[in-house]
Amino acid sequence: MWTIAGEGIHPSDEKGITSSLPIEGIRPPGKVVIPLSQHIGAPCEPLVKIGDMVKKYQKVGEAKGFVSAPVHSSVSGKVIAIGRFPHPSGNQSNSVVIESDGKDETIDNIKGRRDYLNSDPKELKNIILNAGIVGMGGATFPTHVKLSPPKEKKIDTVILNGAECEPYLTADDRLMAEMSREVVEGMKILMHVMGVREGHIGIEDDKPVATEAIRKAASGTNIRVVALQKKYPQGAEKQLIKSITGKEVPSGGLPMDVGIIVQNVGTAAAVYNAVHNGIPLVERIVTVTGKGVNRHGNFRVLIGTLLEHVLSECGGLAGGAGKIIFGGPMMGIAQYSLHVPVLKGTSGILVIPKGDVLLEDFRACIRCGRCVQACPIRLLPNMYSILAEVGQPKEAEKYYVLDCIECGCCTYVCPSRRPIVHHIRYIKAEMRKAKGKVA
Numbered sequence: 001m002w003t004i005a006g007e008g009i010h011p012s013d014e015k016g017i018t019s020s021l022p023i024e025g026i027r028p029p030g031k032v033v034i035p036l037s038q039h040i041g042a043p044c045e046p047l048v049k050i051g052d053m054v055k056k057y058q059k060v061g062e063a064k065g066f067v068s069a070p071v072h073s074s075v076s077g078k079v080i081a082i083g084r085f086p087h088p089s090g091n092q093s094n095s096v097v098i099e100s101d102g103k104d105e106t107i108d109n110i111k112g113r114r115d116y117l118n119s120d121p122k123e124l125k126n127i128i129l130n131a132g133i134v135g136m137g138g139a140t141f142p143t144h145v146k147l148s149p150p151k152e153k154k155i156d157t158v159i160l161n162g163a164e165c166e167p168y169l170t171a172d173d174r175l176m177a178e179m180s181r182e183v184v185e186g187m188k189i190l191m192h193v194m195g196v197r198e199g200h201i202g203i204e205d206d207k208p209v210a211t212e213a214i215r216k217a218a219s220g221t222n223i224r225v226v227a228l229q230k231k232y233p234q235g236a237e238k239q240l241i242k243s244i245t246g247k248e249v250p251s252g253g254l255p256m257d258v259g260i261i262v263q264n265v266g267t268a269a270a271v272y273n274a275v276h277n278g279i280p281l282v283e284r285i286v287t288v289t290g291k292g293v294n295r296h297g298n299f300r301v302l303i304g305t306l307l308e309h310v311l312s313e314c315g316g317l318a319g320g321a322g323k324i325i326f327g328g329p330m331m332g333i334a335q336y337s338l339h340v341p342v343l344k345g346t347s348g349i350l351v352i353p354k355g356d357v358l359l360e361d362f363r364a365c366i367r368c369g370r371c372v373q374a375c376p377i378r379l380l381p382n383m384y385s386i387l388a389e390v391g392q393p394k395e396a397e398k399y400y401v402l403d404c405i406e407c408g409c410c411t412y413v414c415p416s417r418r419p420i421v422h423h424i425r426y427i428k429a430e431m432r433k434a435k436g437k438v439a
Ligand code: SF4
Pocket: 371, 374, 375, 376, 377, 378, 379, 380, 381, 403, 404, 405, 406, 407, 408, 409, 410, 411, 420, 421, 424
């Protein structure tokens, strides 16, 4: 069994709530809010104005710059506002608001490409760019950029990430179980674009149905399905590379430095949908879970659907929500409004009831070393926490704080309940400020 180098953690995963529930649709919303920034990189420029009628799949925001990705309308209807609206990141973001006409009229001339494995890789990359595809595991890095490494970086391996190690989340599990062909064909397209022959799909061993489905779909190809030991954060990019290939991405480096490109399984399915069917990224699978919501499941949700609509489709909140998180409990982001939209990177909506939210003051570090032992990158989280507390964030650079992937293992194990990840984020923000970048 392949596994990560550091100790990691084994939190109660609670995946059983939704892991056997098939993907289903929810009623489309009356309006969608499409943020012009749903990816790492420059926000899009709007292509529409208030009062315009748009069709489903129509591009409503154009990528601005190389590291960017366009956005499309997920409904047909009328543009009723363009401006700053609540964004799941915690800020407000420029967004296009579209009132649905309920007709679901799509743009004309949707053309897929059936002979994709004989197509020019450059053309395929262009299709992926124009479909607005980004990393759907949550990182939201534009996919066409990852597929365009500098010439001197020779890529020989593509890895698909199907680990889904975050507790509670099962969207990728169900996707692999029910859409294995799309995932594997998407992988073939990615390998063709990169001109590589070696492909691996890594899946944690708690997903036997998905693993079997992907194995079947990949049989007879040169794609290897790798069972990974269930452990958090098995699905972190650098950990996944080490587990599967034994290669270590250098400090401050990227997977391409060791000849590898990693994509999420949802991204691969979106690539297939864009290339084979000619459809841009306007919907995704979202796990809705936690004791604080009445109905759980893995739902196909249109991008731009507001959180309040998803929750109402799931029977509403179950007796007072204490916290609503986009993503999982380890790396997700707590939400402050029910009016934030589902984005391309929203893998889950976790609702924790009031009684389960632990509010406790943190205490002094007792130097027990548990955080050091748990850290998958083999860093010194206790040191960062203390340096942040005493107001010496710059000192942390010496101890490779920038290699921290903010997985939360250190915070999870700390008996003094120290907010170590918050401390690390504070340090990184201070370092960005010191280098003249916006914090
Ligand atoms: S959050 Fe950073 S320091 Fe803490 S365990 Fe994860 S990688 Fe290590």
